Ligand SMILES: Nc1ncnc2c1ncn2[C@@H]1O[C@H](COP(=O)(O)OP(=O)(O)OP(=O)(O)O)[C@@H](O)[C@H]1O
């Protein structure tokens with residue numbers, strides 16, 4: 001895990017799943033740089049089962065990546081989601097990819113938290129059956145070259161690109177002008193790779209969304225006005241930060257506190 005996480009857990013979900021029609025290839029690891037030289041081919045994370053809200057951002061991403069150019073010539077599309085740790089950038093990206101699974105031929109999901117994790121991911125791509133016959137060797141450069149040669153509408157996600165500088169990240173973009181690149185980062189200066197128009201700061205959830213998330217995570221009914229009123233006080237105190245709201249809900253769901261007592265306990269510890 002990246003040492004600068006604001007909340008523990010923000011990077012801790014490399015789980016699995018296959019997403020509908022698109023061929024999703026998740027290339028990442030949750031061991032930091034401990035295995036720099038190894039290819040890593042774990043399974044694809046799903047968005048949280050409690051995924052809530054963010055409809056405007058997802059709609060914007062869909063519009064951006066679906067738009068056809070006026071001149072009919074397909075050019076590579078780029079987009080950056082930036083914002084503080086735990087604000088929900090990776091989750092939004094996962095939900096977007098899930099929703100758009102019919103749109104992309106293949107999705108390469110790269111853990112971009114360091115050069116080491118990116119290299120592991122690229123080496124993992126070399127192990128794909130469809131890549132193997134087209135590769136000069138099993139190097140990261142070969143993987144990039146292969147991706148760059150794809151004729152289909154692939155997407156490459158560089159997730160958690162927090163510690164590399166923009167030029168350091170850019171060297172891992174596949175050659176050519178096809179495909180789609182989506183970056184998530186805490187570093188807003190990554191927008192020099194995508195352009196400011198093709199960047200969006202992810203900020204806190206809307207209060208209504210945060211209330212819904214808290215109640216889902218607490219396993220409490222969102223039709224109770226009493227629960228909603230208590231939830232409203234809690235999410236305001238947590239600045240509607242999704243990671244904090246989700247964790248508060250898990251605490252309540254565990255039985256360690258009930259929703260009415262949570263704030264007292266939180267404020268006194
Ligand atoms: N829309 C959402 N619905 C439900 N839970 C969410 C949502 N967004 C975020 N979360 C919760 O908050 C946690 C952190 O979100 P996420 O990893 O997307 O943040 P991030 O901005 O990518 O953080 P980092 O900069 O550390 O990578 C998730 O693991 C999930 O528990």
Ligand SMILES: [Mg+2]
Pocket residue numbers: 010011089090091159160184
């Ligand atoms: Mg993230």
